[in-house]
Amino acid sequence: MRIYKTEDYKKMSKKAARIIASQIIMKPNCVLGLATGSTPIGLYKYLVKWYQKGELDFSEVVSVNLDEYKGLPKSNDQSYDYFMRDNLFGLVNIDAANTYLPDGLAEDSDLECERYERLIRSLGGVDLQLLGMGHNGHIGFNEPGDAFDLATHCVDLQPSTIEANKRFFASADDVPKQAYSMGIGTIMKAKKILLIVSGEDKAETLKKALHGPITPKLPASVLQLHPDVTVVGDAAAFSKM
Ligand code: GLP
Numbered sequence: 001m002r003i004y005k006t007e008d009y010k011k012m013s014k015k016a017a018r019i020i021a022s023q024i025i026m027k028p029n030c031v032l033g034l035a036t037g038s039t040p041i042g043l044y045k046y047l048v049k050w051y052q053k054g055e056l057d058f059s060e061v062v063s064v065n066l067d068e069y070k071g072l073p074k075s076n077d078q079s080y081d082y083f084m085r086d087n088l089f090g091l092v093n094i095d096a097a098n099t100y101l102p103d104g105l106a107e108d109s110d111l112e113c114e115r116y117e118r119l120i121r122s123l124g125g126v127d128l129q130l131l132g133m134g135h136n137g138h139i140g141f142n143e144p145g146d147a148f149d150l151a152t153h154c155v156d157l158q159p160s161t162i163e164a165n166k167r168f169f170a171s172a173d174d175v176p177k178q179a180y181s182m183g184i185g186t187i188m189k190a191k192k193i194l195l196i197v198s199g200e201d202k203a204e205t206l207k208k209a210l211h212g213p214i215t216p217k218l219p220a221s222v223l224q225l226h227p228d229v230t231v232v233g234d235a236a237a238f239s240k241m
Contacts, residue, residue, distance in 0.1 A: 001210070001223075002230045005238045009198045012234045013042030016130075016196045019230060020047060021056055023128045023192070029060035031120075033129030033182075034088070035140075036065070036080045039196050040132060044087045051092040058094040064120055065101040066131070066140040067181040070154060072104045078168050079104055102152065102180035112180060113152040120152075120186065129190035133197050136160055137205045137218035141181035148216045150185035154178055184222050193226055197233040203240040206233060211241070 006012040020043070023030050034040075050056040065080055074081040081101050089099050100119060106112035120126065131139050138144065141155045149155075156178055157165075166172040187193070197206050209220035210231065216222075223229050 003210070004230070004232045006232065006234050008234050008236075009042060012196060012198055012232050012237075013040075014046055016040075016194060016232045017043045017046035017050070019194055019232070020128065020130065021050060024056060024058065024061060027127060028057065029062065030127040031062045031064065031123050031125065033126040033187075033190055034063050034065050034084065035130045035132050036067070036083045037132040039198050040130060041087060043130075043196065047088065048091045056092070058092045061094050062098040062123055063089075063094065063100065064116075064123065064126060064182075065099075066129075066187075067179050068102040068104045069176040070104055070109070070178040070180055071176050074104070104176075104180070106180075109154040109180070113154060116152045116180070116182075117186065120182075126190035128192045128194060129187055131187070131193060131195045131220075131223075133195065133202060133205065133209065133220050134161060135164060135202060135205060137209055137220045139184075139195075139220050139223075140187060141179040142184050142187075142219045144217045144219060146216060148185070148219070148222055149181075149183040151183045152180065152186055153183050155181050184216075184219060188222065188226055190226075192228045193223060193230070195220070195223060195229065195231045195233075197231070197237040199234070200236040200239050202237055206237050207240045 068080045072079040143158045162175045169175050214221045
């Protein structure tokens with residue numbers, strides 16, 4: 001595991017963006033696993049800036065996102081589909097046909113999960129998977145539990161996750177109660193993983209994830225078992241280590 005500690009959020013974003021840019025330069029038709037949440041927003045801004053300067057070309061890049069709320073149409077500005085178009089896809093020359101997310105409106109949840117797994121396999125797997133981390137250590141929407149979930153599945157969101165995400169909605173009642181998420185097994189199959197963490201409020205969880213026991217009670221701890229993980233965090237996120 002490679003660990004980079006940066007001074008602040010801006011430097012964390014730049015460092016992580018450089019890692020993603022390097023991946024694109026090394027393999028222009030790479031498959032990027034992408035994430036949402038507030039943590040990657042700064043990183044996406046750097047990628048957009050470098051694209052605008054002519055330093056990055058997304059024309060052959062393929063992307064698969066970690067997760068999507070169940071029940072939200074793509075047109076809802078809180079859907080992860082909307083987020084990705086707003087923060088990255090609509091601002092660079094990625095081919096929209098090469099950007100994939102679970103379909104929040106799929107009629108049959110099981111079929112949708114199977115379809116998404118098959119899709120990732122058919123793309124040849126993920127070259128570089130970007131991850132943020134929830135306060136309870138969730139990655140994607142893999143909530144703390146008694147077992148590591150394996151493949152893409154439909155998740156019941158925990159009250160703490162609904163609480164954390166309600167800031168984006170009119171009220172907690174408007175936050176969807178379920179989501180589709182790549183499973184831990186899907187995430188662990190990525191060739192490389194890049195975890196970004198910012199803020200003191202995640203410092204204790206980050207310490208446990210990197211140095212504590214590997215347990216489904218703290219999903220991010222599973223990353224200790226992956227052969228190629230890079231963690232980029234700001235000083236606040238590392239303040240408990
Ligand atoms: C959501 C997303 C995760 C993300 C997490 C943390 O639950 N499903 O992928 O990592 O939030 O979000 P933030 O970066 O806003 O703290």
